[in-house]
Amino acid sequence: MPVDPIFEPIAFRNLSVKNRIFRSNVSGRFDNYDGSGNQARINWETKFARGGVGAIVSSFVPVTIRGRIVPNYATVDCDARIPFWRALGNAVHEHDCRFIMQLSHGGRQRDIPGIEYEQGWSATERDEPLHGFPCVAMTRAQIDETVAAFAAGARRARAADLDGVELHAANGYLFTQFLSSAINDRDDDYGGPLRQRARFLLEVVAAIRAEVGTDFHLQVKISAEDHNDAIDRNEKPGNTLEETVEVCKWLDAAGVDAIHVSSGSYFPHPRNPAGEFPVDELVKTYDQLLSSGSHALRNYLLFRLEPTQRLFEERWEKARGDRIEGINLPAAKAIKAVVGVPILCTGGFQTAEVIREAIRQQFCDAVTIARPLIANNDLVQQFAAGMGRPARPCTYCNKCLVNAVENPLGCYDQTRFDSREAMIAQIMSVFTPAPFE
Ligand SMILES: Cc1cc2nc3c(=O)[nH]c(=O)nc-3n(C[C@H](O)[C@H](O)[C@H](O)COP(=O)(O)O)c2cc1C
Ligand code: SF4
Numbered sequence: 155m156p157v158d159p160i161f162e163p164i165a166f167r168n169l170s171v172k173n174r175i176f177r178s179n180v181s182g183r184f185d186n187y188d189g190s191g192n193q194a195r196i197n198w199e200t201k202f203a204r205g206g207v208g209a210i211v212s213s214f215v216p217v218t219i220r221g222r223i224v225p226n227y228a229t230v231d232c233d234a235r236i237p238f239w240r241a242l243g244n245a246v247h248e249h250d251c252r253f254i255m256q257l258s259h260g261g262r263q264r265d266i267p268g269i270e271y272e273q274g275w276s277a278t279e280r281d282e283p284l285h286g287f288p289c290v291a292m293t294r295a296q297i298d299e300t301v302a303a304f305a306a307g308a309r310r311a312r313a314a315d316l317d318g319v320e321l322h323a324a325n326g327y328l329f330t331q332f333l334s335s336a337i338n339d340r341d342d343d344y345g346g347p348l349r350q351r352a353r354f355l356l357e358v359v360a361a362i363r364a365e366v367g368t369d370f371h372l373q374v375k376i377s378a379e380d381h382n383d384a385i386d387r388n389e390k391p392g393n394t395l396e397e398t399v400e401v402c403k404w405l406d407a408a409g410v411d412a413i414h415v416s417s418g419s420y421f422p423h424p425r426n427p428a429g430e431f432p433v434d435e436l437v438k439t440y441d442q443l444l445s446s447g448s449h450a451l452r453n454y455l456l457f458r459l460e461p462t463q464r465l466f467e468e469r470w471e472k473a474r475g476d477r478i479e480g481i482n483l484p485a486a487k488a489i490k491a492v493v494g495v496p497i498l499c500t501g502g503f504q505t506a507e508v509i510r511e512a513i514r515q516q517f518c519d520a521v522t523i524a525r526p527l528i529a530n531n532d533l534v535q536q537f538a539a540g541m542g543r544p545a546r547p548c549t550y551c552n553k554c555l556v557n558a559v560e561n562p563l564g565c566y567d568q569t570r571f572d573s574r575e576a577m578i579a580q581i582m583s584v585f586t587p588a589p590f591e
Contacts, residue, residue: 182563189229191238206534221259261328262289285447318371336392378485429550
């Protein structure tokens with residue numbers, strides 16, 4: 155009998171994974187305010203390892219405190235964090251699952267600024283567009299400092315015996331702010347033509363290689379297309395697929411081990427995570443975001459008033475297009491055709507046959523899954539048992555996403571549960587075992 159492509163192991167240059175399903179990055183505010191890690195995060199990640207995924211790509215892990223998007227995410231900004239990440243890696247490894255840390259910096263794109271820094275660092279000095287958070291265009295010294303912080307983050311991930319690192323160069327965070335023609339308005343060596351916009355990212359890749367050598371897994375998550383004008387038609391569209399294909403060729407030549415294909419020049423974006431924009435649910439949590447940012451009143455009214463609510467929701471879904479499952483596959487295929495390293499593709503996957511066909515037809519080498527695994531932590535085991543799609547699939551309602559700024563990360567679609575109590579019990583299970591039992 156032919157081997158099921160989903161369960162064929164995959165070998166990268168420096169890493170082997172037992173199957174083709176990776177848990178995609180999902181951030182939740184499980185940790186302590188100062189960025190030290192918490193048992194709840196270990197519990198959270200262990201659920202997916204136990205559920206059968208081959209590897210977990212972590213949540214957004216800030217390489218500096220200034221680079222975080224909200225407090226209460228575990229950071230990798232100092233050596234004191236290494237023991238926590240080692241404990242988390244060990245817990246995941248017990249289930250024959252690999253753990254790849256997403257090295258991240260939010261730049262100007264934050265959700266809640268925290269108390270330490272009033273301004274973000276960015277490629278530009280134009281405010282972050284959703285909340286109106288202020289930022290400054292980074293100086294050469296600040297760029298060098300940030301390059302060094304990424305290299306130190308990779309060193310710490312390796313010292314913690316993790317299996318690799320991913321640079322978060324997608325979805326509007328600091329690397330995207332440099333890469334995107336819609337955001338980067340610099341007139342120095344880090345702005346202008348594509349090669350110069352890619353310079354910061356390529357410098358980080360080189361610094362990581364210099365720090366950890368060539369035998370440690372390094373992958374890059376990148377937005378294949380910016381679609382920066384998806385909601386605000388006054389914005390420029392940003393990078394095209396053709397431009398990203400060029401950047402991926404440079405990354406391949408610079409020695410990265412894999413490319414993880416996403417889309418969108420900001421987060422969330424109609425194409426990522428593709429689905430509904432549940433404004434009714436958002437108004438319950440948006441107060442967390444209202445306390446700062448110059449667009450607070452605009453957004454408060456936009457999301458509270460019925461006509462603008464509906465207009466926003468309609469525009470959101472139109473900008474996505476018809477496809478949710480495999481939304482990034484055509485872009486992944488275009489990138490796969492020109493690079494030598496394996497391609498991971500994110501976006502909507504939860505049907506075994508769709509995943510098999512994507513691999514068989516060389517659109518990508520493996521898929522990464524976020525929401526359908528939040529909904530069904532054991533999705534891989536269900537596939538292994540012969541199910542083609544879970545009995546209670548993820549509905550792409552994005553209630554998990556809009557709750558995550560205020561409430562524990564988990565599935566908030568009550569229609570998937572027998573009762574509200576059952577839903578809450580599932581969400582709260584992340585706090586067992588508790589830190590001080
Ligand atoms: C609640 C939530 C948090 C997320 N956090 C991150 C993150 O920290 N880093 C990242 O690269 N992507 C993040 N994403 C995007 C996912 O990794 C994934 O690429 C996207 O949701 C599409 O995959 P899906 O359709 O399987 O959910 C997040 C998505 C959700 C829903
Ligand atoms: S809340 Fe649940 S069903 Fe809705 S998108 Fe998130 S995981 Fe899927």
